Amino acid sequence: MKQFPYRLETMPGINTITTTMLISEIGDIRRFSSADKMCRYIGISPVACSSGDKNKNFRNKQGNRRLYEILRDIASRNICKGRDKKSPINETFLEYYNKKISEGKHGGRL
Template sequence: DALVKGTTMLQNQLHGQLMYHYPSYRKFFCLVNSKTALYFWETYPSPRHLQAVTAETLADGLRSVSRNACSMEKAQTILDLVAADGDTHREFQAERDFIVKSIIQELRYKQQAIEGIDGELKTLLPLTGYKLDTMPGINLNTASHIISEIGDINRFPTSDKLARFAGIAPVLFSSAGKGKEQRSRQGNRVLHGIFYFLAVQLVQVSKGG
């Protein structure tokens, strides 16, 4: 969680810098934090680094990190967008460029750490005996979160006990011989949040399908 939150924070910081350096930056790449995009931001943290760069040179560099996925047309489009944005040079530009590069380096470090953890989880998950990742809507990370919160599922004799532990079982409130079920505000709030998110996803898929 800390790595994911840290990555999100860095991405927000990167957006904050790029919106001044490259006003049209969202049109450059589908994902601002993709491998190709990170290469571009690090190599050309601001337009001043592109002044003597041709479409051919830019395309060659992008191809080197994108498995030849970037075309000459893509490179020319980026250069045209940069030209259309006009002069975005600001005071202390060198220091601002350094900030962009530092953000990129930290992003790469965290992304590599997350990939390493995911690799370990792929090895460990089958050893737990859980089959959560075979269910629709539950990926490796979600399954790992659920398992870490539940622990040994055998400590719950019934599914009702597990539901109450997760805070997703309705609670019966009765008065004067009359009862009414209401949603529970007790139980494990982390698990409750995970199941709520899954339910929302399933509803969206159902409506779309």
């Protein structure tokens, strides 16, 4: 792990095991020329479907499912309470999550 120049473990919700899983699934990150291409590889970029005047975006069901699950787990860890059981691990994630819940989104789908 020391050979990599980036320190994923310094981010909230990411430990050594999660870092290892991310690196093994992504491989060499330089193979993606943009963040958008990496998002498409993971399967987190929306797919646009249009017919006539109607345009809709749907969740991409293709992509690397294991990597998608790892990122979903990281996000869910960030909205959980920290060790003190009072404050969340990442306040920004929790605010965004609560905003989506208040908009009527289902908690399990975020």
